[in-house]
Amino acid sequence: MKFEVTILGSSSATPVHNRNPTAQLLNCNEKFYLIDCGEGTQQQLIKYGFKASKIDFIFISHLHGDHYFGLIGLLSSLHLNGRIKPLKIFGPAALQEILALQFKYSETVIRYPIEFVVTEATVPVQIFENNDLVVDTVILNHRIPCTGFMFTQKKRLRKLIVEKLEAEGINIDYYPLLKRGIDLELPDGRILLNSEYTTDSDTPRRYGYCSDTLLDEGYFESISDCDLLYHEATFLHEMLDRANQTHHTTARQAGEIAKATRASKLLIGHFSSRYKTLQALLEEARSVFEQTELAIEGNTYTI
Incomplete structure (x- = not known):
């Protein structure tokens, strides 16, 4: 099942040449989730x-403009282009008021x-579930209330060994069980041991998204x-x-967090506009956690 994220924006605070403010698009089994x-x-x-x-689901981490200033334009374009199907938005309560005011005066x-x-930036809770995944909040430590998000695939059903089932003439009515x-015990007395006719499905994968935060061990369990x-x-x-003054993280700290929480791979982003090239940030994170990549706009990362 496809589970991948494409980086749409990787800059912090302000756009710079070749880097835009934060936005990501998560594709889970051809369902699309916009993150910031x-x-x-x-x-x-x-x-x-x-x-x-x-896009049917949008998740907004907090109300600093570099994480939501594109939302009203996107929603308006969807309206102008004739969208009729529902859209679900997850975000701080005040965002609903902001959107209502924009629509009112236009x-x-x-x-x-x-x-x-x-969403509430108090305790981590599950906020969404469908057939493909579960989404939980991650309580971050920023200047204003801020949540990250944990996207966890659901365990799929076991995989049938179809060739064996067909070779032994097993009726397809038994496949769902x-x-x-x-x-199963068949009418002719044969016993079908599940372990002999199926294999386990893939282990569910997890994508953790931490937008803006100080290093704070309080959220480590949520992103483990x-x-x-x-x-x-x-x-x-x-x-x-x-970084401490603005409630942000350094590249080295991001590496330390990935190591402490046993991540398989780390993707760093939200780069300050002061950095025209990003290699130094990558090298610093890799000095602590080797499996680190830069969040490069336009790149898609398989989870």
């Missing part, structure tokens, strides 16, 4: 060949239903054992004082 929506996100979607109309009546789910892990962990790395460690 900085300025210019809809243009990035067009640039990298994604249809905004396929005299815009959105033609599609928007379901708004309020075998996929659920059940041993990620297959891919995205963590902000706004500054080099030589600017630790500035």
Whole structure:
């Protein structure tokens, strides 16, 4: 099952040449989840060949503009392009008020239903579930209330060894029970041991998204054992004082977090505009956690 994330924006605070404010698009089994929506996100979607109309779920981490200033434009374009299917938005309560005010004074009546789910930056909770995945909040430590998100695949049913079943003439009516892990006794007395006719499905994968935060062990449990962990790395460690002042993380700290939480791979982003090239940030994170990559806009990372 496809489980991958495409980076649409990787800059912090302000856009710079070749880097846009934060936005990511998660594809889980061809269902699309937008994670944050900085300025210019809809243009990035067009640039990298994604249809905004396929997005049914949007997750906003907090109300600093570089994480949501693109949202009103995206929602308006969906309206103008004739969307009618529902859209679900997860975010701080005040975001609902902000959107309502924008639509009020532009005299815009959105033609599609928007379901708004309020997120609370107090304790981690499950906020979403469908057939493919579960989403939980991660309580981050930023200047204003801020949540990360943990996207965890659901365990799939067992895989049938179809060739063996067909060779032994097993009726397909029994296939659903075998996929659920059940041993069967057939009318002719034969016993079908599930372990002999199926194999286990793939281990569910986890994608952790930590937008803006100080290093804080309080959220480590929520992001433990990620297959891919995205963590902000706004500054080099030589600017630790500035990182602490603004409630951000250094590249070295991001590496330390990935190591402490047993991540398989680390993806760093939310780079300060002061850095024209990013190699130093990558090297610093890799000095602690070797399996680190840069969040490069337009790149897709398999989880």
